Amino acid sequence: MATNADAGPAGTTADPRYTKVAIWLHWVIGLAVIANIGLAMLTEDMPRETHRAAMATHKALGIAVLFLTIVLILWRLGHKPPPYPAAMPAWQRPLSKIVHLLFYLLLILLPLSGWVWMSAADRPVDFFGLFTVPSIAAPSKALADTLHDRHEVLGLTMLALVTLHILAALKHQFFDRNGLIGRMNPF
Template identity: 70%
Template sequence: MATVAFDAGSTAGPRYTKVAIWLHWLIGLSVIANIGLAMLTEGMGRDTHMAAMGVHKALGMTILALTVLRILWRLGHKAPPLPASIAAWQRAASKIVHFLFYALLILLPLSGWVWMSAAGRGIDYFGLFTIPAITGSDKALADVMHERHELLGLTMLALVAIHILAALKHWLVDKSGVNARMNPF
């Protein structure tokens, strides 16, 4: 099992591996972009909205692939311990939030894929190829998956907001150094 790198200039001690750090930021920024594509283009003209949704779907499938890669990486690379200054309730909250993130990072794109499949469509992957449908055409299933996908998306939005606020609290208020574990620079 690989060990985590230590950054001598950090007050947080051990850091995540560079691969884990870059996957974190790639996935995180992709999720934020995808939420923006879904929400900010809602009231725009049909052509603009449909073009944005094409990118949204392809990016969602990219997020799914990156998440699988991140989980596989994580299985072989232990997370660095939290600083001793982190309260027990925050440690517990961190575990719950991370579990929910991983669940949503898998369920959200899968629900979109099932939705599009049940609607009788594959997913165009940035014009390179089409990801095939995984179910047959089924309007009732498509309607249910549409609702579930939107609910999961709103849950992801709330979780991202909580995560960002917690990171800002650790950085600006607590000055715990915990953020240095995931700093890519």
């Protein structure tokens, strides 16, 4: 298995940090997800044109998140994550792995459900004015209605998971003081 690309010379101990590529993908994807949650939830009651513009950005960001998540997964296949801090309780390790697996599933399923929903609703997705994302489903009102509901449930699940992730990171930083957050510090 490949070692951390940012690790020191061969034969040294494992780097306690993720690779720079993984760190930057984490932060870009994370900020895009938070922005998308905000765009979806905070623009609902705004004037129609404002909401429509926000949703165009939301859709394009969703496609970007899907693409970047695929890149991250491919990167992770060849780059082992750093070890957990020795002081981290054993019960938290499998829980952390489950949360990360749920993140990967949601980072694929949430934008994919939106893409299929927009395809079924016959509403093309414009990718930041650069190109139109091809449809991946035939128009179908029933499918569009079903995916609208599923997309919202997945979005609320993502909101809960992001909140849990941020609270856990803050706990590790300020209460446990175990240096776990340093593994993902881009600076």
